[in-house]
Amino acid sequence: MRRAIVLLSGGLDSSTTLFLARQKGYKASCLIFDYGQRHKKEIISAKKIAVAAKCKYNIIKIKLPWKGSSLLDKKSKLPDRRNIKGIPSTYVPARNLIFLSFALSFAESQKAQAIFIGANQIDYSGYPDCRKEFYQALKNVIRKGTKTGVEGSSVEILTPLINKTKSGIIKLGMNLGVPYQLTWSCYQGGRFPCGECDSCKFRAKGFKEARLKDPISAFVRQ
Amino acid sequence: MRRAIVLLSGGLDSSTTLFLARQKGYKASCLIFDYGQRHKKEIISAKKIAVAAKCKYNIIKIKLPWKGSSLLDKKSKLPDRRNIKGIPSTYVPARNLIFLSFALSFAESQKAQAIFIGANQIDYSGYPDCRKEFYQALKNVIRKGTKTGVEGSSVEILTPLINKTKSGIIKLGMNLGVPYQLTWSCYQGGRFPCGECDSCKFRAKGFKEARLKDPISAFVRQ
Numbered sequence: 435m436r437r438a439i440v441l442l443s444g445g446l447d448s449s450t451t452l453f454l455a456r457q458k459g460y461k462a463s464c465l466i467f468d469y470g471q472r473h474k475k476e477i478i479s480a481k482k483i484a485v486a487a488k489c490k491y492n493i494i495k496i497k498l499p500w501k502g503s504s505l506l507d508k509k510s511k512l513p514d515r516r517n518i519k520g521i522p523s524t525y526v527p528a529r530n531l532i533f534l535s536f537a538l539s540f541a542e543s544q545k546a547q548a549i550f551i552g553a554n555q556i557d558y559s560g561y562p563d564c565r566k567e568f569y570q571a572l573k574n575v576i577r578k579g580t581k582t583g584v585e586g587s588s589v590e591i592l593t594p595l596i597n598k599t600k601s602g603i604i605k606l607g608m609n610l611g612v613p614y615q616l617t618w619s620c621y622q623g624g625r626f627p628c629g630e631c632d633s634c635k636f637r638a639k640g641f642k643e644a645r646l647k648d649p650i651s652a653f654v655r656q
Numbered sequence: 657m658r659r660a661i662v663l664l665s666g667g668l669d670s671s672t673t674l675f676l677a678r679q680k681g682y683k684a685s686c687l688i689f690d691y692g693q694r695h696k697k698e699i700i701s702a703k704k705i706a707v708a709a710k711c712k713y714n715i716i717k718i719k720l721p722w723k724g725s726s727l728l729d730k731k732s733k734l735p736d737r738r739n740i741k742g743i744p745s746t747y748v749p750a751r752n753l754i755f756l757s758f759a760l761s762f763a764e765s766q767k768a769q770a771i772f773i774g775a776n777q778i779d780y781s782g783y784p785d786c787r788k789e790f791y792q793a794l795k796n797v798i799r800k801g802t803k804t805g806v807e808g809s810s811v812e813i814l815t816p817l818i819n820k821t822k823s824g825i826i827k828l829g830m831n832l833g834v835p836y837q838l839t840w841s842c843y844q845g846g847r848f849p850c851g852e853c854d855s856c857k858f859r860a861k862g863f864k865e866a867r868l869k870d871p872i873s874a875f876v877r878q
Binding site for chain 2: 492494495496497498499500501503521525526527528529530531532534535536538539540541542543544562563565567568570571572574575577578579580581583584
């Protein structure tokens with residue numbers, strides 16, 4: 435059976451990716467990162483989703499002694515995506531590369547063939563590390579800089595959602611039975627999703643366009 | 657003043673690299689990793705060297721919940737390099753990529769222009785992540801996958817020792833005034849260097865070929 439490491443944040447995209455990896459026949463093992471994000475809600479969600487998917491998970495705790503992102507700094511204001519151009523303040527320097535390098539280490543030590551990441555360049559076009567070119571370039575690094583790569587059996591990085599719209603992802607996930615009621619998208623760490631932040635808005639728009647009902651909508655602050 | 661992040665392990669190569677970065681006019685900030693290596697001696701050395709170079713340092717604590725390297729597993733036997741071909745068991749999967757991705761995150765958040773790493777493909781030809789090709793491939797990842805890269809001011813990864821022999825490194829370091837008496841090379845974590853492991857042997861050979869006296873030689877177990 436082929437084995438895969440799945441990066442799981444507890445959000446909609448990574449949860450869909452996990453269920454997709456399973457459907458493609460991979461035995462998946464999840465990596466969850468506790469890296470000083472604004473709140474722990476998404477970590478709790480990630481654990482629940484791994485359990486729902488009957489997959490093992492590991493939590494990697496990282497303490498970055500620097501800031502440089504509104505996603506790491508509770509005091510800094512979150513951006514309103516409608517009003518920004520370029521790279522949003524929620525960009526965490528080299529975050530996906532950090533996550534992927536851990537996943538690569540894990541994959542090599544477990545003899546897993548693939549890493550799945552739910553990166554998406556449609557909704558997150560502002561993030562350099564969510565774009566196809568980044569993943570393309572990374573292939574070469576893996577080929578040249580890892581044991582399995584040099585030996586001719588590079589760990590593959592798979593980004594099945596890279597070109598999908600949010601509504602496309604949601605339709606796919608609903609078909610796969612992703613328990614969206616367990617996911618957490620909101621940038622705030624309140625009891626219920628705020629319904630106001632960019633992430634909540636993207637999610638609402640995605641469900642609307644997919645003509646589906648978000649199972650968490652009953653809980654969203656009105 | 658140009659700023660640089662220097663990866664500092666406490667060994668001979670990274671210490672020389674730090675002093676070289678300073679000589680090249682960079683304001684250097686060190687990153688030291690506590691990643692579950694066999695012993696903490698090299699971390700103590702790294703701190704002393706950063707202080708001797710009058711540089712700030714940050715220690716990043718990483719707990720890898722997997723093994724896959726004799727450098728992480730005290731129970732596993734260390735290799736005798738004379739008897740091995742290919743990649744030695746001391747290879748830690750994706751280790752340098754993990755270190756460099758943290759350094760990249762740090763560099764971007766501090767607006768540093770460069771990262772220095774003491775990788776060397778002469779003595780460590782068995783390690784895929786010590787070879788030029790790896791660093792070459794990484795350039796493209798930084799260009800495509802980071803904020804500064806996309807904006808046209810990529811963080812540079814500098815490997816000034818990549819093609820040097822151990823004796824060449826030592827001669828360079830002696831000229832730069834590197835306090836080699838503070839460095840730690842031995843794979844074992846004893847009170848004194850064992851004088852027996854690959855790393856001790858490489859070091860002794862380097863000093864011999866450079867016709868210089870190792871300031872720690874008085875302490876090496878005879």
